Structures are given as C-alpha cells and as structure tokens.
Amino acid sequence: MTVDNTNYVEYLIEHSKEGRKRSFIDLCEINLRNVYTIAYRLLSNEDEAQKVTLHTFVKSWEKIKEYNSKIPFSIWMKNTAIEYSIIVLNNRDADYTERKRPIKSSSEQEFLESHILSLPKDDRIIIILHDIEGYSYKEIYNFFENLEIDEIKSKLINTREYLINKISV
Amino acid sequence: MNCEEIKIGLHDFVDELSDDIMKHEIEVHLRTCDKCFNEYKKLKNLFDKLKDLTHTVEPPSGIIQALSSKLLENSIKDDLKEKIASDPGKIKEEQINLEKSILESSGAMRKSILSMTLMATGVSKSLPIRSRLNWSKIILILLPFVLLGVAYIVYDLQKNNSPWKIETAVGRILIDGKENITGTISENESLLSSDNSKAEILIPHVGSIEVNQNSIIILKKAKDGDNRITLEKGSVKIKNVSKEPDFAIDLKNSSIIDRGGELTVSVDEYGNAKVSAKIGFTEINNNSENYFLSEKYVCDIMNGEKPGTPYRSDAPDTLIKEIKNFDYNNGGDNSIDNIISTARKSDMLTLLAIIPRASQTKRKILFQAITNHFPPPANVTRMDILNANKKMLHLWWEEIREQLKSISDRK
Numbered sequence: 001m002t003v004d005n006t007n008y009v010e011y012l013i014e015h016s017k018e019g020r021k022r023s024f025i026d027l028c029e030i031n032l033r034n035v036y037t038i039a040y041r042l043l044s045n046e047d048e049a050q051k052v053t054l055h056t057f058v059k060s061w062e063k064i065k066e067y068n069s070k071i072p073f074s075i076w077m078k079n080t081a082i083e084y085s086i087i088v089l090n091n092r093d094a095d096y097t098e099r100k101r102p103i104k105s106s107s108e109q110e111f112l113e114s115h116i117l118s119l120p121k122d123d124r125i126i127i128i129l130h131d132i133e134g135y136s137y138k139e140i141y142n143f144f145e146n147l148e149i150d151e152i153k154s155k156l157i158n159t160r161e162y163l164i165n166k167i168s169v
Numbered sequence: 170m171n172c173e174e175i176k177i178g179l180h181d182f183v184d185e186l187s188d189d190i191m192k193h194e195i196e197v198h199l200r201t202c203d204k205c206f207n208e209y210k211k212l213k214n215l216f217d218k219l220k221d222l223t224h225t226v227e228p229p230s231g232i233i234q235a236l237s238s239k240l241l242e243n244s245i246k247d248d249l250k251e252k253i254a255s256d257p258g259k260i261k262e263e264q265i266n267l268e269k270s271i272l273e274s275s276g277a278m279r280k281s282i283l284s285m286t287l288m289a290t291g292v293s294k295s296l297p298i299r300s301r302l303n304w305s306k307i308i309l310i311l312l313p314f315v316l317l318g319v320a321y322i323v324y325d326l327q328k329n330n331s332p333w334k335i336e337t338a339v340g341r342i343l344i345d346g347k348e349n350i351t352g353t354i355s356e357n358e359s360l361l362s363s364d365n366s367k368a369e370i371l372i373p374h375v376g377s378i379e380v381n382q383n384s385i386i387i388l389k390k391a392k393d394g395d396n397r398i399t400l401e402k403g404s405v406k407i408k409n410v411s412k413e414p415d416f417a418i419d420l421k422n423s424s425i426i427d428r429g430g431e432l433t434v435s436v437d438e439y440g441n442a443k444v445s446a447k448i449g450f451t452e453i454n455n456n457s458e459n460y461f462l463s464e465k466y467v468c469d470i471m472n473g474e475k476p477g478t479p480y481r482s483d484a485p486d487t488l489i490k491e492i493k494n495f496d497y498n499n500g501g502d503n504s505i506d507n508i509i510s511t512a513r514k515s516d517m518l519t520l521l522a523i524i525p526r527a528s529q530t531k532r533k534i535l536f537q538a539i540t541n542h543f544p545p546p547a548n549v550t551r552m553d554i555l556n557a558n559k560k561m562l563h564l565w566w567e568e569i570r571e572q573l574k575s576i577s578d579r580k
Binding site for chain 1: 177180211212214215216218219221222226227228229232233235236237239240241243244546547548560564567568571572575
C-alpha cells in the first residue's frame with residue numbers, strides 16, 4: 001500500500017529506482033525545504049544544515065531501492081536528515097559553542113523560533129521532534145542513545161514551561 | 170488531585186496521552202480552577218504558535234546544484250571502479266598504449282623513460298634501486314589520472330552517433346545540395362525534400378525522424394543525450410524511444426526538447442510553428458523560459474512570439490478560436506470567461522497555462538474551475554497558485570498530466 005505520496009511523487013520514485021538522476025533531483029527539490037528546515041532547527045547552524053541536507057540527499061540516492069512506500073517519502077527523507085543531524089550534534093568538539101543568537105522580535109514567530117534555536121541541544125531536539133514535527137516519545141527515544149522515555153518527557157515539560165514564560169512576557 | 174499534579178498531568182492531556190479517568194478528572198478540575206485553566210490556555214497558545222512555525226526557513230540556493238554535481242561525480246567514480254574490476258585486461262592494454270605514446274612523444278627523454286617503463290613492468294633490474302622506486306612511484310600515482318582522462322574521452326567519443334542513416338527516401342532528396350548517394354547524413358549537413366519526396370532518418374539509440382514534403386532540416390549535433398536538428402521549414406515527426414530522451418529541434422526563436430515519445434513539429438512559410446505532442450511530454454524553450462507541453466496537446470508559436478497557450482489536439486474549434494483571441498487579440502478577461510465555460514475536463518492544462526497571465530480575480534476563478542476536476546496535490550496551496558508560483562504550478566501540472574494519462578490509459 002502506498003501512503004500519502006502523490007501520483008507524481010510515486011512516478012519520480014519509480015524512475016529514481018531505475019537509476020534516473022533527474023527524477024531523483026526533482027524529488028529532492030520537492031523535499032528541500034522540509035529537509036533543510038529540520039536540519040537547520042536541530043543544528044542551529046546554517047553551514048552544518050546545508051551539509052546535512054546534501055548528505056541526506058546523497059545517502060537517499062544510494063539507498064533509494066530500499067524505500068518501500070510503507071511511510072510517505074517525505075517522512076523517509078526527514079528521518080534520514082534527523083539521524084545525520086543528531087550524529088553531527090554528538091560529534092561536535094567538546095569546545096564547540098553554539099553561536100549566540102540574537103533574540104529577534106520582529107514577529108511572534110521569529111521570536112519563538114530564535115528562542116527554540118537558543119535552547120540546549122537535547123531540549124531543542126526533543127521539542128522540535130515532538131511538538132513541531134509530531135514524532136512520538138517512542139520514536140524520539142529511538143533517535144537517542146542515552147535518554148530514557150521518562151527523561152525525554154520531563155525535559156520536554158521543562159522546555160515548554162520555559163518557552164511559555166518567554167512568550168507570555 | 171491538587172493543582173501541582175494537574176499542572177504535570179496537563180502535558181499528557183494536551184498530547185492526548187492521558188487515560189479516560191485522568192482526562193475526566195482534568196476536565197472537571199479545569200472547569201472549577203481558574204489558575205489551572207489559565208495554565209492550560211498558555212499551553213494551548215504555545216502549541217498554536219509552534220504549529221505556525223512549520224516551514225518558515227528558506228533553504229539556501231545552490232544545494233540542488235551541488236547535489237547534481239555530487240551525484241555525477243560519484244557515478245563517474247563508480248563507473249571507473251566497475252571498469253577496473255570487470256576488465257583488467259583492457260586496462261592493462263590501455264596502460265601499455267599509454268606508455269607507448271609517452272615514449273613516442275618525447276625524443277630526448279626517450280632513453281630514460283624507456284628504462285623507467287621497463288622498470289615499472291619489472292623487466293629491467295640493472296639500475297639502482299633508489300631511482301627505480303621513485304620513477305615507478307610517480308608512474309603509479311599519475312596513472313589513475315591519465316586513465317581517468319582517457320576513459321572520459323573514450324566515453325564521450327563513443328556517444329557520437331554520426332552519421333545518421335537515411336532509411337527510406339521517396340522521390341528525390343538532396344543532402345547538402347547534392348544527390349543522396351551515401352544514404353547518410355552527417356553533422357552540419359542539410360536535408361531538403363521537395364513537393365513529392367519524403368525521407369525517414371534513423372537515429373542510433375534514439376529513434377527516427379520522418380521528414381515530410383518541402384522540408385529543410387540541418388543536423389546540428391549527433392551525440393547520445395545531445396541530438397539536435399534545426400527545422401528551417403516544413404514538418405518533421407520524431408519518434409524517440411531513447412532512455413536518454415534528449416532530442417532538440419531548434420526553430421527560429423525557440424527550441425523544442427523531446428523528453429521521449431512522439432511529436433510533430435511544423436514550420437510554415439511565414440515562420441509560424443506548430444508543436445504537437447502525441448506520446449510523452451515535450452519542453453519548449455524560449456528566451457531561457459521553459460514551457461511544458463503534455464501529450465495530446467498542441468502549441469502554436471507565431472513567428473518571433475512567445476509560445477501560445479497550449480490546447481488539446483481534439484479541443485472544440487470554439488475553444489481554439491477563443492485561445493487565439495486571448496493570445497493575440499487582447500481578448501482579456503472576456504476570453505478567459507469563454508475559455509472556462511467551453512473547457513472540458515481534458516482541457517484543464519490549458520486553464521492552468523493561462524493562470525500566470527490572468528488577473529488576480531480571474532486566477533481565483535481558474536483555480537476553482539481546475540480544482541473541480543483535479544484538486545491540487547498536497548504540497549500546493551491556493552495561495553501558491555494565486556501568486557502564480559512557477560514550481561507549484563508545475564507540480565500541479567505534473568499531477569493533472571499523470572491523471573489525464575491514466576484516464577486515457579484506462580480507455
């Protein structure tokens with residue numbers, strides 16, 4: 001059974017599996033914003049987000065034959081992007097400091113977004129995956145090596161309280 | 170439960186993870202406790218804002234470009250690896266040829282290179298070990314690069330498929346102004362047919378071109394993936410079965426690119442062209458703008474003008490007339506209304522093509538008219554279409570084309 005993929009996307013996937021690069025590149029263009037957005041939010045760094053996006057596409061091309069329509073293609077690519085983003089996050093040098101972001105206040109959205117980008121790594125991953133992207137605790141648990149479900153949950157609750165305080169000032 | 174417990178429980182409540190008892194208890198509590206209800210509202214407010222966040226980040230341009238060169242680079246590497254793995258004999262042969270050519274090309278260095286080549290192949294043992302190591306090392310390091318270059322040139326050359334064979338010719342045709350003796354046409358040669366002559370040209374790996382009466386074509390490029398002819402006048406029918414479906418027909422101001430399938434292109438004595446896609450889709454390139462033509466659609470290109478609005482080959486005459494009015498007689502909103510009212514389900518791609526050239530009000534009506542038959546795909550929003558976003562229009566175009574195709578396939 002196929003889920004959610006439009007006819008056109010199905011058509012492109014089929015051609016990509018046959019080895020047509022042009023079709024695959026079209027697929028990437030459709031998913032570009034999706035993939036880049038998640039990578040950028042998780043990493044809070046434009047350069048790394050760009051690298052992860054490119055890497056996600058290249059790897060997806062290499063394993064396109066394994067894709068089987070059990071989940072929508074966009075989710076399949078997004079999962080890959082999340083995996084790589086977390087790998088990049090975990091492999092950062094110990095002295096890597098995330099760039100201090102100015103808190104933008106030109107719109108409510110930007111204000112909230114910049115607060116999320118300034119969160120500590122794990123808190124940021126959890127709120128993005130759970131509350132923005134709609135992943136379940138179980139799925140988020142699978143992306144982490146060292147956090148239990150209860151820890152994920154309590155971190156999320158703290159982050160929500162923190163953000164509520166920020167936006168209701 | 171007290172307020173503190175409720176505060177924690179609220180999170181499961183908004184995530185819809187609480188069991189029925191818990192849910193009931195929280196609902197009852199919220200009704201009576203203003204403080205907790207306030208907490209609940211704040212949480213809801215955060216969720217509403219988070220929902221609005223999706224897709225606000227603009228990806229940098231250039232990623233797709235980088236991807237396409239990265240994929241190309243990887244595939245060239247893979248090809249080479251495969252070649253080396255599958256055909257060591259051939260590589261050896263190339264290696265020997267290469268060494269030979271180095272020898273021939275440098276007279277003065279001849280002796281030393283000769284001994285170095287011998288060393289590298291392990292024949293000569295009379296020279297000091299140190300220099301032997303250095304030279305063979307250098308050769309070994311350089312070899313892959315030279316091989317890569319040679320492999321690429323060979324790969325590129327084997328893509329040339331000139332001359333093309335003239336399969337059948339009825340009556341008298343002229344190749345470059347001369348009688349057709351060889352039965353072939355090469356790059357930069359022209360083919361001319363008269364009132365009562367016709368020809369069919371076979372293109373290796375690609376398909377065929379039928380040249381009708383009174384036509385002049387020039388073969389510009391004969392290479393797999395980049396076949397190109399110029400149609401000066403008359404008409405041609407292209408059948409393209411290639412896996413690399415790049416076949417281009419150049420007209421005065423436009424280029425027609427066949428993306429695999431069957432199409433006819435004709436140019437009359439005034440330079441007006443008609444492109445008609447039978448099978449597969451076709452791209453029309455004009456002033457570096459791309460126009461797409463689905464199968465069973467026709468596009469007229471008046472001399473020197475932009476391509477006209479495409480219409481279905483079986484469209485009713487009244488519709489075609491109205492499209493001409495719109496394209497060339499400033500038919501405007503009036504024409505759009507008439508086009509919408511005469512258009513059938515299969516004419517929806519015509520309506521889609523009009524959107525970028527219509528006013529905001531008409532765009533809304535066009536959007537509705539098309540949606541009635543083909544709702545836009547999930548990623549395409551009404552706003553995108555009202556703004557005539559090119560990419561989104563194209564996504565919708567692909568979707569409608571696929572559906573029209575499957576309708577006619579079913580028949």
